[in-house]
Amino acid sequence: MSSVKSIKPVTEGLTDAERLSIFRTMLLSRRIDDVEIQLKRQNAVFFQISGAGHEATQTAAAMTMRAGHDWFFTYYRDRALCLGLGVTAEEMLYQSVGAAADPASGGRQMPSHWGHKDHNIVSSSSPTGTQFLNAVGCAEGFVKMRELGMGDTHGDEVVYVSSGEGTTSQGEFYEAMNTACQDKLPVIFHIQDNGYAISVPVEFQTAGGSISKLFRGYPNLLVIEFDGCDPEESHEKWTQAVNYARERKGPVLLHSHVTRPYSHSMSDDERLYRTKEEIAEQAAADPITVYRKLLVQEHGIDDTAVKAIEDEVEKIVVAAKEAALVAEPPAPETAMDYVYSHDLDPTTDDFDTEDEADFTGDPRTMVDLINDCLDSEMARNKGIVVFGEDVADVSRDENIENVKGKGGVFKVTSGLQRKYGSNRVFNSPLAEANIIGRAVGMAVQGLKPVVEIQFFDYIYPAMMQIRSELALMRWRSNNNFECPVVIRTTYGGYLKGGAVYHSQTGESIFTHIPGLRVCLPSNALDANGLLRTAIRCGDPVLFLEHKHLYRQTYNRSPNPGNDFMIPFGKANRLREGKHLTLITYGALVKRSMDAVNQAAKMGIEVEVLDLRTISPYDWEAIAESVEKTGKALVVYEDSLSWGSGSEIAARIGDELFDYLDGPVQRVASMDTFVGYHPGLEDAILPQVRDVLAGIEKLHSY
Numbered sequence: 001m002s003s004v005k006s007i008k009p010v011t012e013g014l015t016d017a018e019r020l021s022i023f024r025t026m027l028l029s030r031r032i033d034d035v036e037i038q039l040k041r042q043n044a045v046f047f048q049i050s051g052a053g054h055e056a057t058q059t060a061a062a063m064t065m066r067a068g069h070d071w072f073f074t075y076y077r078d079r080a081l082c083l084g085l086g087v088t089a090e091e092m093l094y095q096s097v098g099a100a101a102d103p104a105s106g107g108r109q110m111p112s113h114w115g116h117k118d119h120n121i122v123s124s125s126s127p128t129g130t131q132f133l134n135a136v137g138c139a140e141g142f143v144k145m146r147e148l149g150m151g152d153t154h155g156d157e158v159v160y161v162s163s164g165e166g167t168t169s170q171g172e173f174y175e176a177m178n179t180a181c182q183d184k185l186p187v188i189f190h191i192q193d194n195g196y197a198i199s200v201p202v203e204f205q206t207a208g209g210s211i212s213k214l215f216r217g218y219p220n221l222l223v224i225e226f227d228g229c230d231p232e233e234s235h236e237k238w239t240q241a242v243n244y245a246r247e248r249k250g251p252v253l254l255h256s257h258v259t260r261p262y263s264h265s266m267s268d269d270e271r272l273y274r275t276k277e278e279i280a281e282q283a284a285a286d287p288i289t290v291y292r293k294l295l296v297q298e299h300g301i302d303d304t305a306v307k308a309i310e311d312e313v314e315k316i317v318v319a320a321k322e323a324a325l326v327a328e329p330p331a332p333e334t335a336m337d338y339v340y341s342h343d344l345d346p347t348t349d350d351f352d353t354e355d356e357a358d359f360t361g362d363p364r365t366m367v368d369l370i371n372d373c374l375d376s377e378m379a380r381n382k383g384i385v386v387f388g389e390d391v392a393d394v395s396r397d398e399n400i401e402n403v404k405g406k407g408g409v410f411k412v413t414s415g416l417q418r419k420y421g422s423n424r425v426f427n428s429p430l431a432e433a434n435i436i437g438r439a440v441g442m443a444v445q446g447l448k449p450v451v452e453i454q455f456f457d458y459i460y461p462a463m464m465q466i467r468s469e470l471a472l473m474r475w476r477s478n479n480n481f482e483c484p485v486v487i488r489t490t491y492g493g494y495l496k497g498g499a500v501y502h503s504q505t506g507e508s509i510f511t512h513i514p515g516l517r518v519c520l521p522s523n524a525l526d527a528n529g530l531l532r533t534a535i536r537c538g539d540p541v542l543f544l545e546h547k548h549l550y551r552q553t554y555n556r557s558p559n560p561g562n563d564f565m566i567p568f569g570k571a572n573r574l575r576e577g578k579h580l581t582l583i584t585y586g587a588l589v590k591r592s593m594d595a596v597n598q599a600a601k602m603g604i605e606v607e608v609l610d611l612r613t614i615s616p617y618d619w620e621a622i623a624e625s626v627e628k629t630g631k632a633l634v635v636y637e638d639s640l641s642w643g644s645g646s647e648i649a650a651r652i653g654d655e656l657f658d659y660l661d662g663p664v665q666r667v668a669s670m671d672t673f674v675g676y677h678p679g680l681e682d683a684i685l686p687q688v689r690d691v692l693a694g695i696e697k698l699h700s701y
């Protein structure tokens with residue numbers, strides 16, 4: 001049997017009532033874990049991960065921060081924090097059983113994935129480490145909004161973000177620290193070091209074994225390391241940290257040493273990798289046992305007062321358990337609710353002003369009309385912020401009058417910083433996850449980030465943020481949080497010299513993500529109208545701008561006016577025809593039209609649909625056309641296999657089989673990468689001759 005660890009000296013400053021309140025929150029947290037474990041054994045809940053051993057520092061955090069005022073990006077062990085902020089035992093057990101009434105997710109997420117709109121606890125996810133950049137973006141959000149005179153900001157908010165020590169190995173932790181320190185943001189990074197990441201001890205995880213040691217040299221950062229099992233020491237350190245951040249002196253790294261007495265989760269057994277002695281030592285340091293003893297023996301609090309709390313906590317958890325066990329599950333028919341915004345739906349007529357264009361001026365290129373759209377939308381909505389790599393005119397404000405300005409490597413954002421200021425148009429570090437992760441946090445605050453990823457080929461470092469945060473926020477939080485960010489990025493080949501890392505497509509990787517909209521305009525006018533819809537709608541949008549189309553003269557258009565919008569999922573029928581339907585988008589629109597015009601000379605009349613958006617895509621237009629022509633050819637730039645044409649072809653085969661007079665066919669790139677040599681690039685990407693051959697072949701059936 002282990003004995004409790006030696007009692008520490010008494011910290012001044014807390015009243016007995018506060019001490020009992022600390023004990024109550026800690027105990028309630030532990031007892032909810034115990035009940036959840038019991039329910040898991042009875043198969044009434046389906047997963048369990050505890051906050052055991054972490055209660056003291058979290059209780060201190062909740063006492064020193066302000067629910068509904070400050071902002072919280074939690075991780076799964078933050079139960080005591082959430083209780084301290086006002087989440088109830090009953091609400092917690094609703095999530096455990098997956099009840100519809102679960103305020104975090106309505107039964108969509110695992111237990112301990114905290115989220116509560118009333119208390120500013122932002123919906124949390126499972127990937128370790130994504131929360132750091134979201135937290136940084138959130139802090140930037142309220143700082144910027146205050147400067148812009150937007151929203152209900154207070155001027156002294158602080159952001160809490162936490163994780164275990166193992167999670168600090170993720171690169172995004174470093175990216176977040178870099179930006180928080182650079183911009184002196186009021187973010188408290190609470191690293192709860194229980195010595196293990198599942199089975200891996202900290203000295204095998206972090207160089208030198210201490211995360212706080214590594215960060216001692218970061219500018220503006222207050223670093224505090226302390227015993228997170230001691231609620232009174234924790235309270236003192238948390239007070240210091242919160243004051244520092246509230247006074248806008250910069251971010252804080254709070255490194256709290258805690259224990260993990262219940263293994264990693266119920267799927268883990270720590271006896272497999274920890275010695276008996278180590279486990280006994282951990283038990284001796286248990287914050288609840290130690291503090292209970294301290295209250296009576298050192299603070300002279302009457303044992304009956306402590307017992308009264310123990311009885312009260314018992315009653316609370318029993319009542320919460322009973323409520324959870326009879327709570328209604330989510331209705332299966334709600335499964336598709338809130339994949340997308342119900343209020344600002346870009347597929348509706350509210351976003352269709354296509355017939356009301358008010359053209360002025362000379363024809364302008366796609367680059368010009370995207371810039372025009374950004375300009376007029378920024379004038380209309382001061383919450384729009386534009387950032388990314390090299391998007392600003394000049395990073396050093398003092399030089400703006402002396403230089404022409406960069407404004408993006410393709411000049412798409414040129415002049416926007418000059419016009420709208422460096423608070424709204426600015427350069428990010430060279431880090432794509434940084435861009436999207438911060439945008440998510442800003443959007444949660446209420447800003448409208450329209451960010452740029454310089455090349456589609458470099459979007460992958462941001463993939464976790466796009467897939468797991470951006471696209472999922474609304475659905476996983478059951479519509480309590482949203483982050484309708486627009487990601488503009490350049491893509492595609494036909495450039496000569498772009499090669500493998502500047503010419504790729506790959507849109508189907510993103511259309512595979514529910515919650516994300518994907519646009520691929522083929523001309524300047526569509527780019528303008530679709531981008532405006534993307535900015536005004538309530539969904540996150542991946543806006544793919546084809547580099548080859550940026551400055552073509554054939555696709556130019558005069559400016560269609562500041563309210564010109566094209567809805568998503570509305571194809572443009574470019575040509576009527578009776579022999580077959582050609583479905584395409586992006587750079588293949590022009591190539592297809594060239595091929596179709598040649599086919600017409602051979603007497604083959606092809607109907608051409610430019611889809612314009614592929615998530616969603618205009619199934620009605622496809623069906624109507626294929627029912628008429630009986631033949632379908634899908635033409636796209638992405639590699640043939642697993643591309644968007646594969647999905648469209650499958651659906652045509654499935655739903656329009658009775659109308660087909662030939663196999664559904666595809667023309668696309670080879671299943672390889674875009675090569676550097678022009679001859680190689682030519683062979684790999686679909687050309688006019690390939691489209692024509694596809695038309696002739698299908699027509700021959």
Ligand SMILES: Cc1ncc(C[n+]2csc(CCOP(=O)(O)OP(=O)(O)O)c2C)c(N)n1
Nearest residue numbers: 126127128163164165166167194196197198
């Ligand atoms: C990106 C990612 N990789 C792996 C996992 C699986 N996983 C969940 S928790 C965890 C260990 C986390 O350890 P630490 O950060 O120390 O937190 P602790 O659980 O110890 O509090 C791992 C590997 C995950 N959820 N996300």
Ligand SMILES: [Mg+2]
Nearest residue numbers: 164165196197
């Ligand atoms: Mg750990």
